[in-house]
Amino acid sequence: MLWPLIAIALFYLAFLFGAAWLFERPQAQKLNQKWAPYLYSLSLAVFCTAWTFYGSIGRAVNSGLDFLLVYLGPTLVMLLWWPIGRKLLFLKQTHGISTLADFFAGRYGKDVRMGRLLAVLSLIGIVPYISLQIKAISESFAYLAQLPAQSNSYIWGDPGLYITLIMAIFTMLFGTRYIQANRPKNGLIATIAAESLIKLLAFMLVGIAAAYAIIDSESLGEAVQQLASAPPTYRASEWMAILVVSGLAFLLLPRQFQMGVVENNSEANIKKSLYLFPLYLLLINLFVLPFALGGSILSAGQNSDYFILSFTRATSGEGMAVLAFLGGLSAATSMIIVSTLALGNMLSTYLFIPRLTRSKDRSVAGSILAAKRWAIALILLLAYGYYHFLNPNSQLVSLGMVSFVAMAQFAPAFLGGLYWRKGNRRAAFTAILTGFALWFYFLVFPDLVYTYSPGLLASNPWWSPALVASKMNFSLLTAAVFSSLSTNILVYWYLSHRGNTKVTEQNQAELYVSAYKFRKYSETPSLYQGSAAFPDIESLLIKFLGQSQTRQVLDAYSLEQSLDWNKEPVVDSQMISFAERLLSEVIGPASAKIMIGSVVQREELSLGEVVNILQESQKIMELNKELSQRSKQLKEATQDLKAANSKLVEFGHLKDEFLYTVTHELRTPLAAIKMQAEIIHDDEEMPEADQQQFLNNIIKDCDRLTRLIGNVLDLEKFESGSQKLSLQRINVNNLIAEVAEAFKARALKEAVDFKADISTALPTTFADADRIAQVLTNLLGNAFKHCKSTSGKVRLSAYVLDRVLKINITDNGPGIPEQDWELVFDKFYQVRNQTRKKPSGSGLGLAISKNIVQMHGGQIWVEQAPKPPGTRVCFTLPLYSTPQALTETKKEAAKLKSTLN
């Protein structure tokens, strides 16, 4: 059945190309979007390779249920896939990550060496694995076609070769469609998903058939018993090791990173996969069970790797066997395609493209695509060569596990890179190398020795990894896993705590670990201060993206940012960051940094500065808010100032007016004096009696002038605050009596009815006796002046109420109109109110009295006389038992006043 099988295989491969082409078409865009979560979940099943298809069954046949661990690991990792996968998706979108190597290079300081290490080690770890897939295809084909065992010399008769070639073409066609390696490739995704579906369906059908076959078997019960009671072949430590390693491999295998991160474009896909992918694993493993049972019944020393084929053919016929073969083919091809693509991108980015960046060509976009294709061809060539010439004879499972352990060495630096700021490049580099050295020693070295120099270990038994492992009481695999990973972690941790990291590294660590802070690339802080000429950036983009793509992205960018390149020949740091990301997608972050650095005059910012910039943009917003608030306050302040100014102007006017009034009041007596003196002087015949009269008048006017000047000075002292009270304990009764005594004579002379009714003994208080006497004199003087000219009446009364002394002075004059009750205490009130009777005083008495009373903490006011008309002026004096009490009260009053103002 050679030719039908060839036809079927070719038909299947044609189907793959067809599916890829169909889904790649722009018309399929809607369909792709609609099915994206399912396609994504299925494409994650690229994890299940020919190893799953053939190896698991081989394993189950030989050792029972151990194989489940390899799927339990990824299932556990899926529990954490939401935070991890989402963060990786974010990083991919914001930093243009296309491979695991890009992640490492980007995270650890945009360093080419880091990417190169990842590329080379991945190559070493994965190429044998790919070659095993080729081997699985070849051998399963040979088995079904009943060809003779492969002879190494007859290469052209090997179906594996042709499959490899076809895979190379497929990968180049559908994997390198875009120069940007991280752009989702719909055809590829759909094909891988379809292959996952095919292998699941094939497995289920074949498994159901197998189940039917063994259910009739008489020895079923015996087989179940045997399976259940079979002693586990692995010890607990080994179970643990397999669980850990398969979980980590699920994260870090290049093909998993490719399908799980690089080809993903939406968080929704991740969400769906959280349960769909574990479900897939459950289903595919469920149907291993019949084989595990059937194996113990029917196996008879056959190659257990291809047991599924022999068993299916024996129990369900040729057709089912072909179906099983197709399942295996789909598993192997999907693994080959995706692994090769991922490795090819790493290899071209870190080994080929750095050379291209030195090219003087205007555009190397074509060369980049070529480099990617050459890398794919090279990898498949290596894989085929490894299979064909070294012909590894290990079982699929064990070789797959070796590959897993290799990939697990990336885990500490990977997880540390995602979540630990301190993790640095030197630590990551050294840790990975150390881990790989141990991996090599335990898992590769023994095979090499066995193959090339079997006697070596016998003569030097202490070199033997097996001996070391047995000393640790571990199997070789367990020893390899635990020693390599623990050393790896230790080195990473230790070196990360030591030594200084460069600025770029710190920045990158911050950007990766705090990925979500920077939601959009344009929002990420520019890590450089500097600018570049637009033509330089443009030609750089053209060089790596090609003319048309460059036009496209620049047009889109200028539209989004509303920029005009013709008007703005210098690009800012944001544009530079944008260009750098575009380049990263094509040539990786490390080369992109170098290329951008070649055209940009820039200064890298320290982490502190980046954080500052972040905070500054925050601050600027706050500042803006504060500014508008300030300007509002300023406006208010201006208004206040205006008001204050007009008040000042008013004060100025008042001052001028006061001065003018004072001079006016001085001029009047002065005029009289001068006039009289001149008259006496000029009139030689003036009678002596008249002369005496004039001289007398002059003396009176001089007195008046003196009084006026004294009052003005007094008032000035009170108002400027330089007037001090000389406080002493006074007897209010005595004080009033003294002042009243002076007025009694005047009352007699002017026939005024004057009484000072102080019936009770008033308490003593602290006050300035002279000043209080001045107030009483002023008020009494006014009362005498303004009382009725005939039968005038003046009364003085005083009493204490609530520790406050109140003194009233009442006359029976015409009274003061109510609207003037407050104004009378103004300076020269009477002068400015010319309609009133001209005073014979200075016009300052009440103003001075008011000042004195207030200085004592009291109040002065005019109120209605008990029997109108008439005037009553009242003032109060709080009673103080100590001089300090007065000071206190005044302070409080001042405080109250300032708060009121």
Place this chain on the structure above:
Amino acid sequence: MPSKILIVDDEINILMSLEYLLKRKGYEVFIARNGQEALTLSQEKKPHLVLLDIMMPDVDGYAVCEKLKALRQPPKVIFLSAKSKKSDIEKGYEVGADQYMIKPFSTRDLVTEIKTLLNPSL
């Protein structure tokens, strides 16, 4: 026939001194203590010249001057005031005063002014 002069001021000392001075110079002198009194006396006695203070209770000097100048035979008016601001002086001339003298003034100048105003031919 001596010229008639009316003196209007609320300051008793000034009033008395001026009265004494001008009487000794041979004028017929009347005195008024406020604006209202001045107007009544002016209509009654028809003085040739009025010496007028500005700051007085009831009617102020400016208003008195305006009314005096509105009379059929308006007297000459000399303001005698302590108001020394330029605006006050201008206002004095605006209301028709013939002269404005700021207190304290010289009696000799005043007498000269009075003579001049009463005998323009001199």
